[in-house]
Amino acid sequence: MKCATVAIIGRPSSGKSTLVNTICERKVSITASTPQTTRNAIRAIFTDQRGQLIFTDTPGYHTSEQTMNLRLQETTRSALGDSDAILYMVDPKRPAGAEEQAIVRLVLAAKVPVVIAINKKDIAKDAEIAEMRKYIAEHFSGETPVLELSAKDDTGVDEVLIALFKLAPEGELLYPEETYTDQPIEFRISEIIREKAIALVTEELPHAIYVEVADLEYSEESASIWIRAFIIVERETQKGIVVGHGGSGIKKIRQGAFKEVKKLFPGMQVHLDLRVKAQPKWRKNSIVLDRILR
Structure with a gap:
């Protein structure tokens, strides 16, 4: 091998x-x-x-x-x-x-x-x-x-x-055969949401977006999972662009993300709650960058 x-x-x-x-x-x-x-x-x-x-x-x-x-x-x-x-x-x-x-x-x-x-x-x-x-x-x-x-x-x-x-040198497998990634589940969820969000907007705004999963709550009794995540932009004016007229933008992001997030939890009911908030100049904030870049 x-x-x-x-x-x-x-x-x-x-x-x-x-x-x-x-x-x-x-x-x-x-x-x-x-x-x-x-x-x-x-x-x-x-x-x-x-x-x-x-x-x-x-x-x-x-x-x-x-x-x-x-x-x-x-x-x-x-x-x-x-x-x-x-x-x-x-x-x-x-x-x-x-x-x-x-x-x-x-x-x-x-x-x-x-x-x-x-x-x-x-x-x-x-x-x-x-x-x-x-x-x-x-x-x-x-x-x-x-x-x-x-x-x-x-x-x-x-x-x-x-x-x-x-x-490649000879060596034993480092991961089980069925493994295809080692990303934490919260990171995978946040990336799926970010993909749908940046596909909705244009020009510079995609680079001003990051996603943070705030809560991930499992319920064994109901075989369900509740996910609360924030789509974060840099300026208050950008929030409206992501939310869209009458909430049409955030609805489209949620629908697109839900289909893929659900695949991560086969056999479970998935509830996805998305909110949008602004965090000024986060791309220059070393604390934020330390948290989201790995």
């Missing part, structure tokens, strides 16, 4: 979370059209007859000096240092720039085996892929595996797994 920890790194919207979900055949990381949806190091576990790969889906690497972005950068750097291998995902639809160069430096400095995955094969032009291959060849040795895939269409994903298992 083989077992390895694999950090996935790439620019925002390169498809890291989509790949994790495709590999595990279920939702582990939330996805959205908004860049930098992932804020935490999300572990996803894939196990088959070859062994186990423990993926860490890291926040999209964005070279901003804002407080929250600096924390996200540190989360990514920490994941790289703790891994047996790195899966570097590249988006050929965007020209390589300063952010790509920063990622290359991080990957090379980690001094662990690397597999490079050129994603979005389903929509990228041949010339765009060729240009990205040229860029990769200028920075990595010819022995580094460079594969093309579409995480969305599940094409080329098996080849990525083959390449990673080749790099």
Whole structure:
């Protein structure tokens, strides 16, 4: 048996979370059209007859000096240092720039085996892929595996797994075979709600949202669970955008989240209570960031 920890790194919207979900055949990381949806190091576990790969889906690497972005950068750097291998995902639809160069430096400095995955094969032009291959060849040795895939269409994903298992050392499984993530249940609930909330709003507001599960109460007698959660924004004026006219927004968020949260508690009645409140400048508040970023 083989077992390895694999950090996935790439620019925002390169498809890291989509790949994790495709590999595990279920939702582990939330996805959205908004860049930098992932804020935490999300572990996803894939196990088959070859062994186990423990993926860490890291926040999209964005070279901003804002407080929250600096924390996200540190989360990514920490994941790289703790891994047996790195899966570097590249988006050929965007020209390589300063952010790509920063990622290359991080990957090379980690001094662990690397597999490079050129994603979005389903929509990228041949010339765009060729240009990205040229860029990769200028920075990595010819022995580094460079594969093309579409995480969305599940094409080329098996080849990525083959390449990673080749790099994996022999070892016992770190998680039971049926495990696909080790996220706490409260975190998974909050991420599902956040995904539905950011899909409802536009522009800068998705980045101003975080979700906190305040109460999680089980009742064995009625086989039910009550969940109370807060969708938190930065300004009072943003509350109305999330709530929507006549409560239509919060109702839509609750309905979308309820369907997925219910899957976490098979056979139980689920009650989901959502509220919206404002917490000014929370993205610059180290106490809040310590609590929600892990």
